[in-house]
Amino acid sequence: MRLKLVPGTTNWDFFRLSSVTLGASAIAVIASVVLFFVVGLNFGIDFRGGTTIRTEASTPVDVGDYRAALRALDLGDVSITEVFDPTFGERYVTLVNIQAQEGQESVTPDTIAAIEAALLQVDPTLTFPSVESVGPTVSGELVQTAILAVALAIGAVLIYIWLRFEWQFSLGAVAALVHDVVLTIGIFSLLQIRFDLAIIAALLTIVGYSLNDTVVVFDRVRENLRKYKKRPLKEVMNLSINETLSRTVMTSVTTLLALIALFVLGGDVIRGFVFAMIWGVIVGTYSSVFVASAVLLRLGVTRDWTKSDGGGAGTNFANIDA
């Protein structure tokens, strides 16, 4: 007996409600953009500059005391968050964030020493497992590099799919990618999860994953388009999605299983990163069917195969691996 998440043969119509699903996706994208501009991301020091000090105490922590101790230092914007994790046990961890200090390009050890001293007054047993400071110059550059990296990744993919398939496929895939990236930024704005360099890595992984899914569907669409030359595009696409559905679900489930294990057990340091990837896998799986394929369907495909065999029009390099 086999475990089957999806029946052996399905014949579902994925495009019956395509105006609804595309509309919902469009609304979600717009909502994310609005959230990003109205609420904004909770940028970490990588992108904003400043200092993050991780503190660890053996007794429960009163964040108010910490704040009072630091107020005297006049450091500007100070935020203190308590971190909870099942693996901590009798350890109480907080993250103290201090904004980049006015007029200081570099990080001064004096400021850090003063902060540590002030906190030790509150609790002499406090330890500081990590201290990270990023100056404003570097953080500005990191923002630029990050945006460039995501743009480059999307651009490179656009070109690759264009070469391997047709431009309509390429647009469909990129629509799905932008959808996934924007929705991820939206949820980070909504939940105010700290957005740092690692999240950019997660975003690019989402790009990769979402694409992986989309490409598998598209690959089958291409194959079926050659096989069933007379059937309408919508039927061929539905058939292709149904045929690959079992694989799509299997891979998403195994990936999610692994990621959830990491989310629960992997420690608080990378939890935001893993959260982004879990969200990305879910959104990416959805978008490969309901965004990428739906867009492709709307754009249509030029099916002017003049040659009877594979490697025909529009599949410029389809045989490079054969």
Place this chain on the structure above:
Amino acid sequence: MLNIPLWNRVLILGLVVLGLAYAMPNLFYGQVERRNDAVTLIEEAGGDPAELAEDLGAWPGFLPASLVNLGLDLRGGAHLLAEVQVEEVYAARMDSLWPEVRNALRDVRDQIGTVRRQDAEPGELRVRVSNGDGIQVAVAAVRDLAQPVMSMTGVGASTLDVRADGDVIVVQLSEAERAATDDRTMLQSVEIVRRRVDEVGTREPNIQRQGDRRILIQVPGIDSAEELKRLIGTTARLTFHPVTGRATSADAERSAREIIVPDREDEGLFYRLEATPVLTGEMLTDAQPAFDQNGRPTVTFRLSTTGGRIFCNYTEENIGSPFAVVLDNEVITAPTIQERICQASGQITGNFSVVESTELAVLLRAGALPAGLTFLEERTIGPELGADSIAAGKIAAIIAGLAVLVFMALSYGLFGVFANIALIINVGLIFGLLSAIGATLTLPGIAGIVLTIGMAVDANVLIFERIREELKTAKGPARAIELGYEKARSAIYDANITTFITAVILFVMGSGPVRGFAITLGLGIITSVFTALYVTRLFLVIWFERRRPKKIEV
């Protein structure tokens, strides 16, 4: 049909065995590390093999012994990004150019009259001539001091930009010379930072130039980044100057050839010194912390032959007058010369603590930085936090792996088991590759491995699903398996190449931990495609040959 030539089988299995052999040392991380440390100690520091025999025996020498490097976020340590103030060098060059300019202009005095140095921006030399009509003559005379630039790109260019501004000559380093100077400054700075970090003696520091004027310094396993930063950040320029008098403030009156330098200890005390030093730190060959006859910490130094001769002559001629030892623009001590000093060694007595004298000795040995450093980024991670992260990552990876293994076995039965074995081999191969190329594993890198565990089965899933489909139509199981592999291939390539593209972009654009993630992700893609297309297939074929099943269930 399902044929894999023998040499092909041997090659596939050979690669797997090789990969796993390279991965194996990581299971015994502590032992292998001890042995590798012992080997390094013997090779580089001339350690005694007999003494280190126990450490050497911790891991047999004939086995591979390369380990995955642990990133700073896993091992703990300090990460600093420093910017070199290259402009300081331009300023120093202009200052040292002034005497030359003065001499050159003296030769044409009858045409330009007297000359006077003006205040100017750092990096610029402004000289006013009293007879403005001769300014072109003066400019030409200064221009003669310029030399061709010594660099690959600046061939033909001159080192100096000289122009006239009314009756003032303005001298600057030329664009090409600045670029060449920056390059030298950076090379020298990186080298000196490396020497200083090596003096602290931690394992595998990573010091590299980044961009035009930055140095990335990563030192694993140190507890206090403060000490490291003090050590790296100090310029440590040591000079010996004749003392011409004392002053009470930094703005006290001085002649053009004098400088005012504060005392290191005594606030409010300033020395007037001759601007040109008698000796500089470059003439030191060694420096060691020591104690004087009163038990106070001092630094003893040894002078080069030239330095020793200069010092001998100078002290002989100036018995009875004071001279100052200046470190980074502070007078450490200003003793009076009692007698001729002609042995090549000396002693600096300041009010040092033991730590200070040790650090000063280190700094003097390593040499002065050509320019100051500012720190743009600083991250210190405690070793405990790193250990926690490793422990959490390990547990998460094991649970993730188990969940995927069970799920695959339930979904695909025997085929699932084949995929599972391939998955385990896959993780082993990732570690093998990471070790072999000496890549660094970071916390996001562990996440990349866990993600790969989830995604690695994808290629197998694609194939198995395809075999299932083909079983419905194809004639017989062997043909179905063959078709499954054939038809799934293009999807596998496309899907993985696109993900690989993003991994490459991440690697190129990213830094530190993110790069670690990109590496594991990229290697994971390569190994998972390899295991799915070759290893699982080999298992399937071997099984099929033995059993020859009439019917298969996927």
